[in-house]
Amino acid sequence: MxxxxxxxxxxxxxxxxxxxxxxxxxxxxxxxxxxxxxxxxxxxxxxxxxxxxxxxxxxxxxxxxxxxxxxxxxxxxxxxxxxxxxxxxxxxxxQGLLPEGASLLLLRVLACQRAVPSGLVFPAIDTEGHLCTSSYCALGIQQQVVGSVEAEVFVIERAVVTGTGISTVWHSSFLRSGVKPRTPFPKQPLDWEEDIQLYSWFLDRKV
Structure with missing residues (x-):
């Protein structure tokens, strides 16, 4: 290496x-x-x-x-x-390396099966290029708002642990089809006078 x-x-x-x-x-x-x-x-x-x-x-x-x-x-x-x-x-x-793309596919397969084998761990590569481990576990079925309705989703936790012991954890939700639901984001009022960057652009345009 x-x-x-x-x-x-x-x-x-x-x-x-x-x-x-x-x-x-x-x-x-x-x-x-x-x-x-x-x-x-x-x-x-x-x-x-x-x-x-x-x-x-x-x-x-x-x-x-x-x-x-x-x-x-x-x-x-x-x-x-x-x-x-x-x-x-x-x-x-x-041996058994599972980079990001393959990991996303695995998550969808596990979501379709609605089951995650116990102790499922694969070697991976972190953002700095070092070998690390990526583990998966099921958090079960939960209710989540999808669009205007509430749907049943299967939630999987993925944890990436580096060689120094630093861990990053993601929770991913999937519909029964293995597709990730689109979470609606409510519209927030924009207060441009309170946003220093937008306010600066506004003043620049006025000048």
């Missing part, structure tokens, strides 16, 4: 994420083996002082080959030069 190099760290500053876009494309076999996967995260970061939006793009590409898997990560911030680094894992280290 080639260990993941030190990932470039974003410069800490008085910033906040104003908008975010995520996409995931994965090519997975019926046996849930990942042939190729690409994750893209695009964030508009707005400075608190300058109020200027700065785009940040993070891309992670994973491809399987006869020796194992190679992961390539890229980071681009605004007009700065794109940073890129790659590392690989051997097949021996990847």
């Amino acid at each position: 080639e260990p993941p190099p030190e990932c470039p760290q974003e410069t800490p500053a008085l910033t906040e994420a104003a908008a975010e876009f995520l996409s995931l494309i994965a090519y997975v076999t019926p046996q849930l083996e990942t042939l190729e996967q690409e994750e893209l995260e695009q964030v508009e970061v707005t400075g608190v002082v300058t109020l200027k939006a700065r785009p940040v793009e993070r891309r992670t590409h994973m491809v399987s080959h006869q020796h194992g898997i190679t992961v390539t990560k890229t980071l681009r911030e605004g007009e700065e030069e794109t940073q890129r680094w790659s590392f690989s894992y051997s097949k021996a280290e990847l």
